[in-house]
Amino acid sequence: MAVTSEITGPMVVEDVVYENADGDQGSKNSLRVDHKFLGSSYHSSIISGLSLVASSLSAAASSGEKVSITVVGLGAGCFPMFLRGCLPFVDIEVVELDPLVAELAEKYFGFSMDEQLKVHLGDGIKFIEDSVAANQSVNGSTRNAFKILILDVDSSDLSSGLSCPPENFVEDPFLLIAKEFLLEGGLFVINLVSRSASVRETVVSRLKAVFEHLYSLQLEEDINEVLFASPSGRFLEINDITAGASKLQDLLKIPVDVESDIQKLQKLQ
Numbered sequence: 001m002a003v004t005s006e007i008t009g010p011m012v013v014e015d016v017v018y019e020n021a022d023g024d025q026g027s028k029n030s031l032r033v034d035h036k037f038l039g040s041s042y043h044s045s046i047i048s049g050l051s052l053v054a055s056s057l058s059a060a061a062s063s064g065e066k067v068s069i070t071v072v073g074l075g076a077g078c079f080p081m082f083l084r085g086c087l088p089f090v091d092i093e094v095v096e097l098d099p100l101v102a103e104l105a106e107k108y109f110g111f112s113m114d115e116q117l118k119v120h121l122g123d124g125i126k127f128i129e130d131s132v133a134a135n136q137s138v139n140g141s142t143r144n145a146f147k148i149l150i151l152d153v154d155s156s157d158l159s160s161g162l163s164c165p166p167e168n169f170v171e172d173p174f175l176l177i178a179k180e181f182l183l184e185g186g187l188f189v190i191n192l193v194s195r196s197a198s199v200r201e202t203v204v205s206r207l208k209a210v211f212e213h214l215y216s217l218q219l220e221e222d223i224n225e226v227l228f229a230s231p232s233g234r235f236l237e238i239n240d241i242t243a244g245a246s247k248l249q250d251l252l253k254i255p256v257d258v259e260s261d262i263q264k265l266q267k268l269q
Contacts, residue, residue, distance in 0.1 A: 033078070038078070041219055042226055043079045043152075046150060046191070048248070048257070048265075050248055051247070052187060052215065052236050052244060053235045057089075060089055065089070066090060067148065069091070069147075070181075073096065076104070077105030078111075080092050086252050093119075096119055124169070125169065132181050146186055148186060151169055151188075182231055189227070190226070193225075195223060204268060207227065208269045210229075211269075212230065213231075217266070218266070241265060
């Protein structure tokens, strides 16, 4: 099915993976989208990269605290739904600019919200800016909390050489806001797609200038590269990523091939 959005432009709904909900092979009503399946390998890489903060995730799970994950870009909603089922101790806020995208995610891909998974319709940059402002206390200091920020949003303007994310998400003003959003630590995750080596190097250079730590996970079968940045090493598994991968694997309620992904993880800074 093809539709056109005034914001996003042409969109095609395809490749929906269903599971049988009640074993009734003859009933179409028994079919539902399988949210235990990730259709995009880079989504698996994003989850595997959480090995970098596995100790903090484990501590939160043990203490009953919720970890805040903000995802900019809803898409079909399958990735946030997978995250919700995979890591039940997280609170997920998704920011989506296009109301039609949210409508299609709910209608065709089985996306649904609950107390730990919310969607905010609006501009992702403004949402992060407003969140930073809201987190300021009366005396101007910032509350400490471990957070994860994930950019999973396509660009409608390819003139910059970027397919993901839009250029303004990897320019200095937003990177500085993202750093402030993460407070003293946390993880900033970017799904980067560009066929231009020079554009990629520019993005990496900007990230290095703002964030103390930067890692890359390059997908072998695609041009996607997942970047993981952090303003400090406070929450990072700097000394033993392999141990972090093992901790993460123990936390996941849905299997992900973390160990294979982590072998491709490279430290850029």
